[in-house]
Amino acid sequence: MNKIPLVDLHAQYEEIKDEMYKLxxxxxxxxYLYLxxxxxxxxxxxxxxxxxxxCVGLGSGTEAIHFSIRALGIGEGDEVIxxxxxxxxxxxAIxxxxxxxxMLDIDPELYTLCPDAVREYIESNCSKEREGLKDKNTGKILKALLPVHIYGHPADMDAFKEISDEYNLMIIEDAAQAxxxxYKGRKAGALGDIAAFSFYFSKNLGALGEGGAITTNSDEYAERIRKLREHGQKxxxxxxxxxxxSRLDEIQAAVLRCKLKLLKKWNDRRREVASFYNNALKDLPLIIPTEAEWAHHVxxxxxxxxxxxxxLFGHLKDRGIGCGMHYPIPCHLQEAMKGYGNSEGDLPETEKAAKEILSLPIYPHLSEDDTSRVVETIREFYK
Structure with a gap:
């Protein structure tokens, strides 16, 4: 029996290779190999x-987040939620x-940053001082919110906009997966002061390896990032x-141009696969993804x-079905984050999700036979 990978880019490559080779x-x-x-x-x-x-093309999504923070003038002595x-x-990148x-907790249904957790943190720990919103725990100035549109579902941006307006904070979108x-008819990447995208090869819009970009309506921020990506030179x-x-090269840009034309079609197919899974799994003792009424999930x-x-992970793997965990160890519990103020038990929804989340195969060229087999294998587990 054939294996079903978590991600398979072979069919995608076949769809674009003629145009890609021409470019x-x-x-x-x-x-002319870069810029x-x-x-x-x-x-x-x-x-x-x-x-x-x-839009400013960059070398990776990580650099897109890093440069977005820098472009907003955030650095030493500042903090970001x-x-x-x-x-x-x-x-x-922060x-x-x-x-x-x-690092704060998530909405347990959407897995995105919880606006109530953000407001509660600010009201309990921060005070308005002459230099800005000062965090009594760190002595630093809170400058920005960085919601992540996790898994392709947008964060509740109006709620964050209300908080940012009240406390004079900036908003950086992590749109690496989105x-x-x-969100309410507006694209992820157009909802904050600036947004960061990744074009890692497995993304909905992926290069042949690495790539990234920022999007913004600010002339000033865009110009700062153009300088940052090329050794500070204008x-x-x-x-x-x-x-x-951190320059996006011509080869990667050509691939992205080919794929961008097909992105809507590919995203629509992802939604079809998700709908099939939702209907086929909804009666089982597990939790399927939620799509907020204001969201267009990709x-x-x-x-x-x-x-x-x-x-369940082992059951699927043993039967040739790829699956993953995104993400099994929360950032606040990573070894590298010791000394940043969090410990086990601080973020209960995040920690619960880390123990229970499982990613199933989903990509535009996943066949109906394969989606049916994924479902049948899961149902077999719960018999």
């Missing part, structure tokens, strides 16, 4: 897709920018500041919860 030939003939017409073309097209003024339930890069991460997701050999080497991951997660 690659043009690139190699020109030998050329494909990067500029992709930046324009992705900005239009998200209905924002600017983010969920603990996220890929570690979210928290890592620290790389010189700021302090305050290409094409929508014009060649004129360095206004210290920067980094199912980068299809994540169920089971109190028998480890046994």
């Amino acid at each position: 690659w030939d043009e690139i190699l003939e020109s030998m 050329g017409p494909n990067v500029k073309g992709f930046e324009k097209e992705f900005a239009e897709f998200n209905r924002v003024k600017h 983010a969920p603990s339930h996220t890929f570690f890069a979210t928290i890592e 620290i790389q920018a010189g700021a302090y991460p305050v 290409h094409g997701a929508e 014009d060649k050999y004129h360095h206004d500041s210290i920067g980094y080497n 199912y980068h991951l299809y994540v169920i919860c089971s109190d028998k997660r480890d046994e």
